[in-house]
Amino acid sequence: MLTQAISSEALELLETPLTRESAVRLLSVNGIEFPALLSVAREAKERFKPGVITYSRKVFIPLTNLCRDYCGYCTFRRDPGQPGALTMTSEQVLEVARAGEKMGCTEALFSLGDKPELIFPEMRETLRHLGYKSTLQYLEAMCELVLLETNLLPHPNPGLLSAEWIRRLAAVSPSMGIMLESTNDTLLQLGNAHYNAPDKVPAKRLHMIAEAGKQNVPFTTGLLIGIGESLEDRVDTLLAIRELHRRYGHIQEVIIQNFRSKADIPMRDAPEPTQGDMLRTVAVARLLMPDMNIQAPPNLSAPYYDELLDAGINDWGGISPLTPDFINPEKPWPHMQQLEERTNAKGYRLRQRLPVYPEFLDAVTTRPGLIAERVKAIADRDGYVRSAA
Secondary structure, three states: OOOOOOOHHHHHHHHOOOOHHHHHHHHOOOOOOHHHHHHHHHHHHHHHOOOEEEEEEEEEEEEEOEOOOOOOOOOOOEOOOOOOOOEOOHHHHHHHHHHHHHOOOOEEEEEEOOOHHHOOHHHHHHHHHHOOOOHHHHHHHHHHHHHHHOOOEEEEEOOOOOHHHHHHHHOOOOOEEOOOEOOOHHHHOOOOOOOOOHHHOHHHHHHHHHHHHHOOOOEEEEEEEOOOOOHHHHHHHHHHHHHHHHHHOOEEEEEEEEOOOOOOOOOOOOOOOOHHHHHHHHHHHHHHOOOOOEEOOHHHHOOOHHHHHHHOOOEEEEEOOOOOOOOOOOOOOOOHHHHHHHHHHOOOEEEEEOOOOHHHOHHHHOOOOHHHHHHHHHEOOOOOEOOOO
């Protein structure tokens, strides 16, 4: 399936595990020749994930966009009273979920701000009115509601969780996630991307991901590039993710996401990563973790998102026929027909998966309760969505 021969230097990379130093060099424009890097990354993908590119058909449910963190790149979060500030009611959640179900979705992606009630009395009052003591308790109830009333499977991204909350949410969702983003602590300093964002401390996020591993929860995490990190930081973040997976075997997906500038964020003047930056980072992630699921959002690399396939991804992530990407609302999802056509044109077959990947289904179907029953009902014998093309 390769479009060109692999050079001897690239072949050596394919046969030998990358060191940290080699990975940093590959990220540099002065590293290995760009076409050769992409060729070897795609070859590595084909060795471990041959022939197929997956995606999850989802609805995006922004349960609340109130958040106690003030990240320099975020346009999702709001303070109470700001235009667009929202906490969804159970009726609104169910309306979106049911509409998505009619359109063939199997995932309800819950995104929300991190513990807004800790700093906003308005959120505490909203939760009291709804009948809950915390945002996480409300999330738990909404995940259960979607499970009981629809055939969708919840996938929550709720921010930092304790071991107890991982256990509780795992009872109402087959998988969950948190972006590691970066292991660089200096991003927390004044003027940097994570200043005044107490939940973005790398050690806290690493601890949570490890705790999910101890509980055998299929987990999604990843790297955010272009937020002030160095090439070394990118490699160190990928290596930290790889080490956690080696210890616990639970990281089902590694997302490589690129910062996109917006007019109304503190980082509006920060340069975006180039397409070359993105492709190099994806390729290095594939070579560092050749047997893992590597994903990159197609809407953030439009219009040339199909080039991501040349760098070794094997998944497009969640695509919604109904709801926008509330994190990047100015970047619409690609139309499903176009996504399939571009995937096919690269020599791959597009398949719809559940929010939990096929190879991680055993961790879910062996749990007692409704989650296991629903997953078994939706999945085919290969672990993809039943009757999906």
